[in-house]
Amino acid sequence: MSKSDLKISRWLDAHFDRSANLNTLPRNAILSNVAGDGENRLIIVDLKLERDTRCRLKVYKGTLVAADTVLPDVPSSIISFYHDRLNPRTPVVGVGCVNDLLMFKNNKPFFKYSLPGLPVLPAEYDTWKSIDKNAGIDVRAVVERLKGISFHSLSSRSQQLLNLPPSKQEEFILSYLNNEPMRINLITCMTTLKKSSQDTYSIACPIIGTEAGIIYVLDPQNFSILLQANVCNIKNTPYIITATGLYDVDYKILVATRENQVCLLKRGWVEGKGIIQTTGTIVEILVVPGDNLIVIATTDKMLHSYTKKGQKLWSIEMTFPITCLCVVALKHLNAYLIAVGLKGGLIQLYQGRRPVDYITVPDTPSCITFGQMGQEEHVMVIITFGGAIIFKILKRTADFNLSHQDTSMPLLNYNKSLPLPKRSKLFLEQSMREREDPAAMHRNFQQDLIRLRLLTAKEIAQNLNYQTGNTNERKQIKLSAQVMGLGPKFTVILSLENMNSDTPITEMSVVFHVKREIYHLSSYIFKIPMIPPTLSYKIKTSVHELTSNEIIEPTKVVLLDAKQRVLRVFVMKKDLNIPVLAATINMPSTELAF
Template structure:
């Protein structure tokens, strides 16, 4: 379907605010029931002003954050009524959790293990009153990869005035901290809309933490994969207590998958170009990945490429658009220039536009309206679009079969022979039945004549025994008396 064929707009332009001055990272925009009164609000983690804001018709909540926010999630922590969700925002090494627009809990990422060589180096510097022989110690840790060192040692390797730097920090405790780079949630034991969900945190060092929704303690810890990688986008599907899949996109171009019971993820896809965003399509569990080379690709959970298409402009963000009353899951693809295309599989079924290039897109319920798309652009414009109740995407759907399924499946020789024989039997079933009956009558006639000959040739008319042997080979058989 070409864009020229899409003449009728399925979206109502509800509101466009050009003076909001919001600076929002991808996955820092949510539509949630903040107060538990079924009146959904827009929650934004503003990067420019370090604030957590909630909008209804106007600004309803404004909370100052102590650090730059990089990700935002919402989850339910208990079964108490009214069901009020917790809003969690990641700032550096800390996860700040709010309820009813008030501070609720703070979780900090545990410190990572420090290399023995690095720990010994700083311990020696702290015990010596005079800084001497630092070049020998620096050469020892210089052979180690920078990604495995603490921030203090990394800064030491890059600074020119190393002696003054050591004098300033040598008596301070050495701690290896890792920042939260991305987050998501996973349902714990039920798919209900307001069921308990476990926060899933990914850190810059490649660690994945699963938190208990009630106690906010670490339930499980795993690594992204065996290679050195830094997660920047994460998505989940399934139930934590039953079976789940965590798909992780890394800055190095890796796509890793983590399943229940694994302590380390598995690398399934490796791109030569940078990954922009990814989403998991429910039902089929396909992984749709956008890259910096204007490419949109679909993969299975095993990493098999089903299809790849080129987009008109560079992709800047992705968003899953579930339309429940139509039982359809679309993918909103934000393109540079302000165009948002909606894909069903690899087919463009609709499109809409915003004033500038979108920064992030979210879809869900806002207020009492169920299907609302909210787009925040790079210039800070906030656009609200409502899906018409009469919108029907099914009339424009084409057959959405993966490319690999269009090719005939190679069959083994025995299976192919079996299918050919089965087809032959169906086509000439009547003739085969008549031939079988004729052969059976001949067999009976031959056995009767042999019996008569045996009786006539006996002299004393004594009793005798007839033994018949039938040897069948393929389509021929032999009767021996």
């Protein structure tokens, strides 16, 4: 992030209205071409849950509220879809309210579809049916029979009856007596699924998830039920639903449930299958179109990614709790980013698991949506918990430094198994032997390993000894010797040359080592002055051979010849106890004739 800290933001602040006083939840704001003029409007469900307030459906044209409709009840979700092929193409906005799908066209109520009621329990049904209107109503007996049934499985009318004071109960029963007892099928979530074409203007089916765990796919033209399916084989309450694909071809419906499960419903199935179980409660679920990834945000600050089959790919822990997610589709960059709204007002943009950008807003975002708004293609609308509405426009020049390789790499590696070679005959034999005598094999191996380590240590020690200091002095000095004379007096001229091109040789000395019985030297130790680079220094020493006949007999002289007639030269450096260079000079034998 350090790079983006320094540079200018990629987003333009188009509009910021702190006093909009909006109260929304994720997925409660959509961008849709409601007027049919090609300019998308923002449609927001404004939840007002206090007494004497009504929820509203607000339509923003640009930064101004163009329409404001009062809703009859608390809405659960909002969708927008094309339901006909009439020109000009105008989509309907569907709002899920209790058990009704309220549809608005051109900001006016257009159609209402009510979901069929659910049958009540037989015991409750019998209780209501046993009440005879003409005979006197035994209110207490009815209440007692209803109390015998679990409160949660009762229909809302029975629940209401049990909560009424006894004086009002009879009147209540009478008012409901003619109606068939039914349980209300509460809408919890909705989405849309294109019917036969992925085209922007193609008609789409509304999909409804209900409190009872049933999913309905409706026909967009005559609003009949095309498909009814259960979310899962066990009781699961859907609360976020997303769909991909085409109804007539193939589709997948993903349902996040309150039981922290994600269920998959495919074409041809009448019952969904749980594919993902999360530890924390699911905040939001997205399907990233490009990579076909499922991204789930949970309440424990985690952002998880799964393949469409439910295999986990990665998880990132956020610094703050996640409040909302949004897909940022950048078609001109061929990229899909995920905007993650965090508590405190930070919105991070991820490409895969790599953060690419961030936006800060003054308050915790409650709902983010991205898409075309008005004439502008890349608008991000952020609604905060404080009720503010923020419009941000992506700059034309923003490219996010996206690299497409980065995101696909971990995915590919994950899916492919490691390339293992086939088991060879050698491998099988080896493994057989290992099974027969593992203890001995281990011992042998350890022995060899220790030997190897010892050998390595020895080599290192030797190398260190050869190389004194940080540079190898041996390589810098060239030593040559010249022996002059016929004997018994010789002159040895040593020449020391500094081979190095830039560092002088200092503090050197040359030591001669001889057998004192054979040779006498004028001087045994020489201090060498500094030798500048590429220059040489010559030392002269006279050697006297003690070849008097009185000491050594001629036969012995012959014996001495090879090994004794040597002069050892050591080039020493000050403060070092090993020679930098050593050489042996073979002395010629003295011509006895002289």
